[in-house]
Amino acid sequence: MAVGKNYLVGVFEDPDVVLDSIKSVRENGVKIHEVFSPHAIHGIDDYLGYKQSRLPIASFFYGLIGCSLALFTIYWMLGFDWPMIIGGKDFVSLPPFIPVTFEFTVLLAAHGMVLTFFIVSDLKPWAKPPVFDERCTDDKYIMAIDLGENKKSKEEINKMLSDSGASEVNEKNFK
């Protein structure tokens, strides 16, 4: 996440107030950098204009890779590389191959998706993201607005945040 220099940080006490505030701030043509909250707020994506995450689609494709890889490998190993008669069955008999194929599908779908999530959200041990207000992991809802990205003056945005319910508005400058 590219970080600008000067931010205005609105602190809110209630999730519903934040949602209303996001609406009014955005209607006034101000671009919001990000909203931070101690828990997931349902419906906030629509207010902020975020598209739905495509991680489920990624997961589907990881699963597809897992499924075909497992089936192909088992077929090749037991059917062609070293065929052996087991229980008087054909070398290649589909039903007993399904459990391992299923497990491998789930394995890749789950781990692939979580790894992708960590990469796109830039989550890694000891990552140092910009901190706007530490209280956002406790009980405050934080709205950060990049002043460099917005044409409106600091005072105007400050008033907008206070009017829409922010309990405090702070400035945050990064070097």
Next chain:
Amino acid sequence: MQISPIREPLIHGGKTMHDVSEDICRQVEAKPSKGWMAGFAVSLAILSIGSISVGALLWDGIGVWGLNKTVGWAWDITNFVWWVGIGHAGTLISAVLLLFRQKWRMSINRAAEAMTIFAVICALMFPGLHMGRLWLGFYWALPLPNTFGSLWVNFNSPLLWDVFAISTYFTVSLVFWYVGLIPDFATIRDRAKGKVSRAIYGGLAMGWMGGAKDWSRYESVSLILAGLATPLVLSVHTIVSMDFATSIIPGWHTTIFPPYFVAGAIFSGFAMVLTLMLVTRKLFKLEDYITIQHIELMNIVIIVTGSIVGIAYITEFFIAWYSGVPGEQYAFINRATGPYWWAYATMMTANVISPQLFWIKKIRTSLVSTFVISIIVNIGMWFERFVIVVTSIHRDYLPSSWAMFYPTKHDVGVYLFSIGFFLTAYLLFSKYFPVINMAEVKSILKSDGEKIK
């Protein structure tokens, strides 16, 4: 979002969001309590006593167990199935109840998932240890190129399905649990005062700040993981049951096994969750979060799954008679009236009769009776596996080779080792990790707390 006038609040005590952080982080930040220390000492003692037997097992081989030519499978597989079954409740609570949008899961899912992970490790111990040479386990069990030609592992074998099922189940549960922990680690990180704790929890939190975009991805990931974990958990115990059901041993060779084992797994798992939660709740003073309502709801799950298990026992018996196969019929008559009748009676009493007591509201809302019955169910479910395994094989096809199984001290010791490990790991988790999912509980305070902030 409004408080429902009809439903009981899930979180008592008029908690605010800050109170939630305080209540849950308190025991993470404070010095360990005396009760915790005492419990930890006992767990470590059990673990060390058990480790003597594990040492003997690895040094001398499985001859130290009481197995004989007729009874080649006994405590080892019993313990394995018992632990895997216990693990299932954690996934059921976190994944299935998430898909059903049951908010009461939020106070118990973290600890239940931790229980799943430790129980699965305990389960994995048994197939691992019984190989004698642990380090060769990967080589024997995974399809790796080898110098036998390459002669591959047998994908037709349910034992190999087990390898894939349990290892997938373990890693997926671990990741599911960890993703849920990240926001809570961030809360602890931002409260931490010491340099060391800030560094440790900062590393674990992986730079989580709770941005809306990250929350949106987090929610998608949780939902999909729950969707994947649900069929996974069903497949795992189905495959465990196939270790028996795909054989042709009378008493094992039944098609009812997969659903019956899955129900039994959830049944025993919920009993273990209750045992642990009642202790955790008391030890860390979490009565406002894990309320009588939570306990009652879990007891209702126990009635449902206990009844399914009961019906499965009866169906099994009926089908053995109805099949008209003398070997099958004898296996079941021998189970109930043979030399192991006491094990069968214990199983029937503990698993079929005792959960029915929960129909009485007073019993299912009382902490003492819940605790007692949860222990009884745990014991009963261990006996269920023992009955299935040992009584089916101890009187096999030739009466001249009929035998009894007598456990040695090392059978008991290895079992104790797994219990000691489980308790030690759970106590460490409950002290150093947030035992309740703070972020999720905060999200329901407005709708299911006692007052609007």
